[in-house]
Amino acid sequence: MMLLRSNIASMQGYVPGYQPEDISSWIKLNTNENPYPPSPKVREAILAEMGDDGASLRTYPSASSQRLREAASELYGFDPSWIIMANGSDELLNNLIRACASEGDEVGYVHPSYSYYATLSEIQGAKVRTFGLTEDFRIAGFPDRYQGRVFFLTTPNAPLGFSFPLSYVEEIARSCQGLLVIDEAYADFADTNALELVRKYENVVVTRTFSKSYALAGMRLGLAIARPEIVAALDKIRDHYNLDRLAQASCIASLGDQEYFRQSCARIRETREWFSAGLRSIGFSLIPSQTNFVFASPPDRNGRRVYDALYSRKILVRHFSDPILAHGLRISIGTRQEMELTLAALAEIA
Numbered sequence: 001m002m003l004l005r006s007n008i009a010s011m012q013g014y015v016p017g018y019q020p021e022d023i024s025s026w027i028k029l030n031t032n033e034n035p036y037p038p039s040p041k042v043r044e045a046i047l048a049e050m051g052d053d054g055a056s057l058r059t060y061p062s063a064s065s066q067r068l069r070e071a072a073s074e075l076y077g078f079d080p081s082w083i084i085m086a087n088g089s090d091e092l093l094n095n096l097i098r099a100c101a102s103e104g105d106e107v108g109y110v111h112p113s114y115s116y117y118a119t120l121s122e123i124q125g126a127k128v129r130t131f132g133l134t135e136d137f138r139i140a141g142f143p144d145r146y147q148g149r150v151f152f153l154t155t156p157n158a159p160l161g162f163s164f165p166l167s168y169v170e171e172i173a174r175s176c177q178g179l180l181v182i183d184e185a186y187a188d189f190a191d192t193n194a195l196e197l198v199r200k201y202e203n204v205v206v207t208r209t210f211s212k213s214y215a216l217a218g219m220r221l222g223l224a225i226a227r228p229e230i231v232a233a234l235d236k237i238r239d240h241y242n243l244d245r246l247a248q249a250s251c252i253a254s255l256g257d258q259e260y261f262r263q264s265c266a267r268i269r270e271t272r273e274w275f276s277a278g279l280r281s282i283g284f285s286l287i288p289s290q291t292n293f294v295f296a297s298p299p300d301r302n303g304r305r306v307y308d309a310l311y312s313r314k315i316l317v318r319h320f321s322d323p324i325l326a327h328g329l330r331i332s333i334g335t336r337q338e339m340e341l342t343l344a345a346l347a348e349i350a
């Protein structure tokens with residue numbers, strides 16, 4: 001008896017970065033988490049939400065997350081009707097496909113970029129079209145009028161770490177006849193972002209995550225900024241209580257502590273620049289990064305060998321077996337001390 005839809009039965013599913021059981025004995029640089037804790041205000045807000053006996057958890061959270069939209073509205077300068085909050089930006093990517101692409105419709109993205117787009121497209125039964133990158137980091141062969149229902153543009157790019165210039169993103173927005181989803185998961189570590197394009201083009205959505213720059217990967221929080229019609233559609237599709245009470249409290253507290261946020265991002269950027277220079281000095285080649293990770297290749301361009309050697313020293317980074325990425329490693333930026341140890345290990349290995 002065939003119980004499953006055929007595309008679900010045959011699909012592989014997304015495989016997240018490896019999570020060791022005992023994280024404390026590893027230097028964990030494989031999933032672009034923030035090495036610093038979230039703002040101390042987050043812990044206070046969670047405790048306050050729980051109260052003495054946790055009784056608040058008895059009742060459902062706000063279904064609209066309206067206070068979060070208002071806090072984000074103040075920060076980004078968009079009306080709350082242009083903002084939606086989600087259980088991680090993954091939820092938004094999922095619901096944007098569901099809202100815009102029917103079975104058999106085309107969904108496009110750049111390869112390499114975030115491989116979850118492929119999984120989501122497969123679940124939806126959409127037809128996938130991928131575009132490679134040119135030597136100078138433009139999209140190879142992108143049509144003047146792209147007819148796909150959804151195009152995902154990851155900028156800064158993951159796993160390579162570069163940003164597309166804003167003028168180029170704007171060209172892509174004009175070319176796209178369907179929705180352009182600008183996935184800005186790493187934009188808080190970059191020099192530019194594309195938020196202004198949301199105001200200018202009705203087909204543009206920007207997604208952000210709290211998992212990296214706000215150090216809240218464990219809370220699952222993301223947001224999207226888009227025209228109210230798109231936000232309203234996403235509101236219809238999402239789980240009605242998509243954010244739990246503790247996530248909502250964390251979100252408001254972290255958005256409210258911009259001073260801590262700025263310092264945390266600045267520290268990571270500083271460490272990134274120090275680590276990048278160190279890698280170059282031991283013969284690695286790397287792409288200048290606008291994110292909280294670097295993509296770097298050892299002199300022998302054997303990423304797997306270096307991955308294994310780091311692994312045996314309990315340093316966990318990310319290696320992709322895809323032939324266009326196998327020569328390098330994606331290394332998240334940890335604390336200065338973690339990166340000093342990693343650089344010293346790499347100098348021995350390479």
Ligand code: PMP
Nearest residue numbers: 088089090114158185209211222
């Ligand atoms: N987009 C990109 C490019 C990412 O790297 C990630 C994190 N792996 C996400 C989206 C999803 O982030 P979140 O934790 O908010 O679901």
